Amino acid sequence: MTQRPASPASIGRPDVIAQAHARSVEIGLRASETPDFHPLRQPVLRELVERNQSLYTHALPVMETLHAQIVDTQSMVLLTDSHGVILHSLGDSDFIEKANRVALCPGVSWAEADRGTNAIGTALVDGQPTVVHGGEHFLHANRILTCSCAPIADPFGRTIGALDVSGDTRGFHKHTLALVRMSAQMIENHLFSNQFADSIRVHFHARAEFIGTLFEGLAAFAPDGRFLSANRSALFQFGQPLADLQRQPIDALFGIAFAKLLQQITRAPGESIELTLPSGVRVVARGEYATPRYVAPAENRASSSREFGSGAAQLAFTAAQQRGEPVPLATLETLDTGDAHMAAVLRRVAKLRGRDIPLLVLGKTGTGKEWLARAIHHDSPRRGAPFVALNCAALPDTLIEAELFGYEDGAFTGAKKRGSVGKIVQADGGTLFLDEIGDMPLAQQVRLMRVLQERTVVPLGGTRAIPVDLRVICATHRNLREMIEAGTFREDLYYRINGLVVTLPALRERSDLAALVTRILALQPDGERLPRRVSAAVLERFAQCRWPGNLRQMANVLRTASIMAEGAEQIELDDLPEDFLQDCVDVAGGEVVRLPVTVAAVERRDGGDARLAGVATQSPARMEDWQARLIAQTLARLGGNVSAAARELGLARNTVYRYLRRTGAAH
Incomplete structure (x- = not known):
């Protein structure tokens, strides 16, 4: 086997790749093989998704959030x-075509037995988060990829899938695996909370500020005290495998009798108590047991995490859910934060209060369409009934029908024995x-049109029409009139859903x-020592951002920056995620200004050069000079190695080459 130079991804873990390559050879794969371009047929893939419905449902919103964090990096998020x-x-979109060339698409197996060494297959074999970069892939065809994958375990520790980010090798970033690991852990926590609702x-957790975060330990007990x-975090804190913990009584795990723990939980729900782990470590804990709070209806609980909106809405819901508090409510009044365009939209929809006139909300992804829909619901006479959401783009065409209209027992192979109540029936009264x-899809548009006309729904496989009373609010980022002309959207449905159109x-x-x-910052968990404001320099940088992900992107940026600035009074430029800065526009030149390293890091590297101290507030022209000087210094220190300089600065190599061409130093 040809020896390849170590990539940034493989430093410190050559044995993992070597062992995976040995397995690939032993299986009988040839590195020159052409990838299989024949995915599972749609009916087979549909059944596979149905068998993994819980994983699929809880992973979708996390995948959307993860994709928003890596958008425009020529990469994709995959669930297996x-x-x-x-x-x-x-x-x-600019990476999907390249991904299709190596069969990186739904319905295709990326197990080691089929694809040799790759992040998905190798992570599932090893049971550990794995990076496979470029030439580390066994098949030559896959060496255009850099992949970071983490296995996903069910609430009982069994591997049920994997989450992966794959992209162009030139876009490799050492922090991608950390994002994937955290996202996989978020899916696991959602599955855990749903399983033991x-x-x-x-x-x-040993530190009180971590309660209610991704890193808290979660332990579930039956009403009789059985563990x-x-x-994953709890197992780490206990320092014992799950099988050992299941043989121990609760007083051995937390140093307290079960009856006393239950008494404290029911007497003062949500209050912190101090417990002792078997290792002697004292932890802060909060218990919950059937506390009355808003949750989705039982049939809908599995997908409730997907039903809360983007941006501030998603952040608010996640924080409240983690703390076991009621979901924060939006009203038309609270959405009015001073923008004239938004205020005009709110005035228009307020006139529909109490009237079941259909509403069509237009706007780019992440602008808060669902948050507006929730506010309209809350300010209506239907506020006491369910608000049920379905993202038509988040499900395969074959599953939308079952999700929306429901299905009877036996309608699908492997489906729930008692069938499923669809979203339309769940929303009855609301x-x-x-x-x-x-x-x-057009077929479902026809069925939806019939429901809106007749106010009844017939589940798949059923014969009885179920009457429903509901208000329908629709949203899209597409131009529906153009779709009507193209024959991809029904004109009769369009006029049924656009009683009022707002953008x-x-x-x-x-x-x-x-x-x-x-x-958005005010919606962060109170228990965490996170800042509630940003500096003037950060706000100025925000004003220069293109914000392609809109409110969803802003919420993600602020959440990450808040964690980086934990304990500080405000968020500074140093706390902003590096990849966010690529969306900040040079208003003078119309080009993207990407600050590759923090100001503090630059000052340390240059011995505290006072000329760099005010870089955050410099004009765009001076900012470009500063960036060019930093690139020049880094190249000089690294002997002109463009790849090494780009990695250290967090820049794309093309950016460094563009600088070299501009200064005439290219060769």
Whole structure:
């Protein structure tokens, strides 16, 4: 086997790649083989997704958030089952064609037995997060990829799938695996909370500020005190495998009698208590047991995490859910943060209060369409009934029908024995929000049209029509009139759903940026020592951003920056994610200004050069000079090695080459 130079991804872990290559050879694969371009047929893939419905449902919103964090990096997010078959993908349009050339698409197996050494297959074999970069792939055809993958375990520790980010090798970033690992852990925590929704749950950590975060330990107990399971963080804190914990009584695990723990939980729900782990470490804990709070209906609980909106809405819901508090409510009044365009939209929809006139909300992805729909629902006479959301773009065409209309027992192979109540019936008496209605297949458009006309729904495989009383709010980022002309959207349905049409402004068009930042930061968990404001320099940088992900992107940026600035009074430029800075526009030249390293790091590297101390507030022209000087210094120190300089600075190599051409130093 030809020896390849170590890549940035393989430093410190050559044995993993070597062992994977040995397995590939032993299986009988040839490195020159052409990848299989024949994915599973749609009916087979549909059944596979149905068998993995819980994983699929809880992974979708996390995949969307992860994709928003890596958007425009020529990469894609992939979900697989436990055997490495891709169930779903989200990707940049400019990378999908390249991915298809190596069969990186739904319905294709990326198990080691089929693809040799690759992040998905190797991570599933080893049971550990794995990076496979470029030439580390066994098949030559796959060496255009850099892949970071983490296995996903069910609440009982069994591997049920994997989450992967794959992209162009030139876009490799050492932090991608950390993002994937955190996202996989988030999916696991969602699965855990759903599995033990009716059990006694203990949230704990040695540091109080980590309660309610991704890193808290979760342990579940039956009402009689039997230990049921624990999440990944809890197992780490206990320092014992799950099988050993299941043989121990609760007083051995937390140093307290079960009756006393239950008494404290029910007497003062949500209050912190101090417990002792078997190692003697004292932890802060909060317990919950059937506390009355808003949750989705039982049939809908598995997908409740997907039903809460983007941007501030998603951040607010996640924080509240983690703390076991009621979901924060939006009203038309609270959405008015000072932007004239937004205020006009709110005035228009307010006139529909109490009237079941259909509403069509237009706007780019992430502008807060679902948040507006929730506010309309809350300010209506239907506020006491369910608000049910379905993202038509988040499900395969074959599953939208079952999700929306429901199905009877036996309608699908492997489906739930008692069938499933669809979203339309779940929303009876309340509001049905259909996001990305433009992505609904024509066949389902016909069925939806019939429901809106007759106000009854017949589940798949059923014969009885179920009457429903609901308000329908639809949203899309597509031009539905153009779709009607192209024959991909029904004109009769269009006129059924657009009683009133409003358009939400993109974030870069809004004048209430400072108010939105304040509002989003105010929604962060109270138990965490996170800043509630940003510096003037950060706000200025925000004003230069293109914000392609709109409110969703802003919420993600602020959440990450808040964690980086934990304990500080405000968020500074140093705390902003590096990849966010590529969306900041040089208003003078119309080009992207990407600050590759923090100001503090530059000052340390240059011995505290006072000329660099005010870089955050310099003009765009001076900023470009500063960036050029930093690139020149880095290249000189690294002997002109462009790849090494780009990695250290966090820049694309093309950016460094562009600088060399501009200065005449290219060779």
